[in-house]
Amino acid sequence: MIDLHVHSTASDGTCTPSELVRLAKEQNLKALSICDHDTVGGVEEELRAGEAEKLTVIPGVEISCGDWVDIHLLGYFVDHNSPDLLRILDFLSRSRDGRMYKILENLEKYGIHVTPEETLRYVGEDGVTGRPHIARAMVEKGYVPDIPTAFRKYIGLHGCCYAEREKLSITQAIQTIHKAGGIAVLAHGGLLRLSDEDLNRLLDQMQRDGLDGLECYHSSHTLKMQKQMRMQAQKRGLLVTGGSDFHGASKPQVQLHSGLENWEDEESCLEKFLEAGK
Numbered sequence: 001m002i003d004l005h006v007h008s009t010a011s012d013g014t015c016t017p018s019e020l021v022r023l024a025k026e027q028n029l030k031a032l033s034i035c036d037h038d039t040v041g042g043v044e045e046e047l048r049a050g051e052a053e054k055l056t057v058i059p060g061v062e063i064s065c066g067d068w069v070d071i072h073l074l075g076y077f078v079d080h081n082s083p084d085l086l087r088i089l090d091f092l093s094r095s096r097d098g099r100m101y102k103i104l105e106n107l108e109k110y111g112i113h114v115t116p117e118e119t120l121r122y123v124g125e126d127g128v129t130g131r132p133h134i135a136r137a138m139v140e141k142g143y144v145p146d147i148p149t150a151f152r153k154y155i156g157l158h159g160c161c162y163a164e165r166e167k168l169s170i171t172q173a174i175q176t177i178h179k180a181g182g183i184a185v186l187a188h189g190g191l192l193r194l195s196d197e198d199l200n201r202l203l204d205q206m207q208r209d210g211l212d213g214l215e216c217y218h219s220s221h222t223l224k225m226q227k228q229m230r231m232q233a234q235k236r237g238l239l240v241t242g243g244s245d246f247h248g249a250s251k252p253q254v255q256l257h258s259g260l261e262n263w264e265d266e267e268s269c270l271e272k273f274l275e276a277g278k
């Protein structure tokens with residue numbers, strides 16, 4: 001068993017990188033990759049813990065990007081000390097802070113009083129901010145019963161208090177990952193819910209930009225989505241990856257390896273993945 005997509009306290013997960021590595025080891029996972037949103041802040045600790053626990057760990061990052069569609073792009077094997085990568089991630093992290101203030105202002109108009117301090121309480125030291133941190137503050141103050149409700153009614157894409165932020169284009173995001181020595185994988189592509197025509201258009205475009213793989217297995221993918229992504233990977237000669245998108249307590253229904261149960265050739269896919277990262 002492996003899990004190539006989990007979040008730590010460096011972004012919106014609730015376990016530290018060391019806790020994630022320990023948990024993975026306890027559950028007999030053979031490989032783990034922490035892919036935090038727009039940050040590699042947890043990678044150093046992940047690598048150290050991996051060495052201590054003798055677990056294969058892969059440095060990762062999940063970059064939000066997009067032009068005509070919102071994409072999450074996974075970057076694996078990136079050099080987490082690359083100055084260019086760090087500069088770009090710093091820009092994205094600041095755009096996240098800006099959006100937090102905008103969302104809090106919007107919430108204010110709906111009579112929801114959450115301060116930046118109340119939100120930042122949930123952000124780890126040097127961690128990047130995300131909407132789940134705002135959602136947790138809203139739950140804590142009793143404005144909503146749970147995080148999904150906060151997203152659905154207020155801060156999700158179709159919520160009344162949603163705010164946009166600056167993002168990289170897909171081309172820029174793939175280039176950023178490649179320049180940092182990594183490989184680029186489209187995260188949870190099934191969740192884009194694109195028609196076959198639009199999915200082909202997107203993947204054609206991404207492959208022109210050098211896309212390396214597709215996350216076919218994910219905790220929110222249906223069997224149909226798994227199949228759709230596997231077919232695309234096969235047809236296009238792309239790597240096949242899988243990850244639960246474990247976030248700890250902020251997404252309690254998702255455990256390590258959730259959604260990867262019927263990944264039959266997990267081992268051979270891991271081999272090819274590790275080979276591509278060399």
Ligand code: AMP
Nearest residue numbers: 012037129130131132147148151152247
């Ligand atoms: P952000 O990084 O600020 O754009 O927030 C996106 C993150 O919020 C995702 O990675 C999920 O962890 C979480 N999220 C998105 N939608 C929902 C939802 N409907 N319910 C709970 N968590 C969500």
Ligand code: FE
Nearest residue numbers: 007012037247
């Ligand atoms: Fe998240």
Ligand code: FE
Nearest residue numbers: 062072187188
């Ligand atoms: Fe994602």
Ligand code: ZN
Nearest residue numbers: 005007062245
């Ligand atoms: Zn994720």
